[in-house]
Amino acid sequence: SQQGEEDPQALSIQEGENATMNCSYKTSINNLQWYRQNSGRGLVHLILIRSNEREKHSGRLRVTLDTSKKSSSLLITASRAADTASYFCATAATSGSRLTFGEGTQLTVNP
């Protein structure tokens, strides 16, 4: 079964708006990662947040992690048409097991 589940499954916004995607997971984790996948391409790593961190920034990206709620969110500020892609969260359990990916959120940014 999938460890991470993204919400919503699809999100459509206008350019310049903020986009927020959520990820929930079931077991304790060592870290959580977010990836982007453009249509027809492989996944690209965006950001990694460790279990002892609560927030992390990278450019227009902000990731939060709430281990008590077993959830994470990815915020993209001032979105651009080029941000149109699928976004996946992936978790690594504390036991050092492999990364487990969620099903992704399809983000469409309309110009």
Next chain:
Amino acid sequence: NAGVTQTPKFQVLKTGQSMTLQCAQDMNHEYMSWYRQDPGMGLRLIHYSVGAGITDQGEVPNGYNVSRSTTEDFPLRLLSAAPSQTSVYFCASSSRSVWGNQPQHFGDGTRLSIL
């Protein structure tokens, strides 16, 4: 650096045929993995390797074989293709660490159709 290179990009097979999907990385990464991506299923791990000569099964290994004779290459073999193996296959690599603690670098995938 090319990163992770997968060949071919597209392939159509008939049921029962065999083939090898190629994956090569030039980053000297120890860890390499194969995933399949199906609609509504996310990415599922097929096989992985933590170094040359060492491989292990992932979540959905049946019908696939792997070997790791060099650090750079990690081919995936379909033994007898079945329509259920129609999917997009991704190879990924990451540097040595506790498993899952490093970003994974993905190839652009092989789109495989089994008729």
